[in-house]
Amino acid sequence: MKYYFFLLLIVTPIFGFTQKPKLDFNSIEKNLNNTESSYNYEKLIFKYKGFPKSLDSIEAEHLYYGRNFSDSIVSTSDEDFKTLAHAFKDNNFEDCIRLGKILYNKDPTNLDVLLILLRAYDTKHDENNFIHHLVQFRTLTDAIKSSGDGKSEKTAYVVNTIGDEYILLNILNIGSDYKRQNSNPTKDGMFDIWEKDKNTILYIKVLYLNL
Incomplete structure (x- = not known):
């Protein structure tokens, strides 16, 4: 979808959330x-x-x-x-x-x-x-x-779908200069690893619970 720019108008700040x-x-x-x-x-x-x-x-x-x-x-x-x-x-x-x-x-x-x-x-x-x-x-x-902090696989943000992953990226202000370099499978999903300038920035887990 191409409408995610609209997120910048409606999201709340990302700070102040503690990992549960x-x-x-x-x-x-x-x-x-x-x-x-x-x-x-x-x-x-x-x-x-x-x-x-x-x-x-x-x-x-x-x-x-x-x-x-x-x-x-x-x-x-x-x-x-x-x-x-x-x-x-x-x-x-x-x-x-x-x-x-x-x-x-x-x-x-x-x-x-x-x-x-x-x-x-x-x-x-x-x-x-x-x-x-x-x-x-x-x-x-x-x-x-609040599902994680995105700093490692163990503390990755967890999303239901690829679409939700891109919504999260926009909320976190992760732009086109960030690239998804790796996707590591796990038993109930996939860890996507996002990098900028060859440095790992963010881990997001996309769930596949119904497969």
Whole structure:
């Protein structure tokens, strides 16, 4: 996608985040499916859609990484998303909102969909919807930023998709002068190593939990 420049207008500062314990995906999946858990998906998504400011960091972590265990994922390779992306490319923001709402209802924690909706609502000067989705977007990206510090494989930032990796790079202001030099496979994902002037700068782990 070519719209990530818009991130510079809406992201929060990256400082002040401390690394939390290693992500426990088995626990996240179990909690999301447990109707008795305070981290049950239906409970969290109700807060996320209605009162996103009320979500704490653990709840945000469950929502963001819990997307790996959902059956309602919208992929950038799906025809519906391609139609949305085409409307965005054509600056057809009415269609962006109409189509984006449909995909949002199917996959509400999809960062690509949220970004397009943000841009569309900003262009249409719809402040209420823009701020609402901005809070959601920041909540999810804060979960990524608190997953590590990017200084080693052990403390790599953890993202769900390649698309989310590029969103993170833009948030961290990693520009075109940085190059992805290596990708090291692991049992549940891939470590991408980003370098500048032959010096390692950043480690990002892209998850492949459903393979």
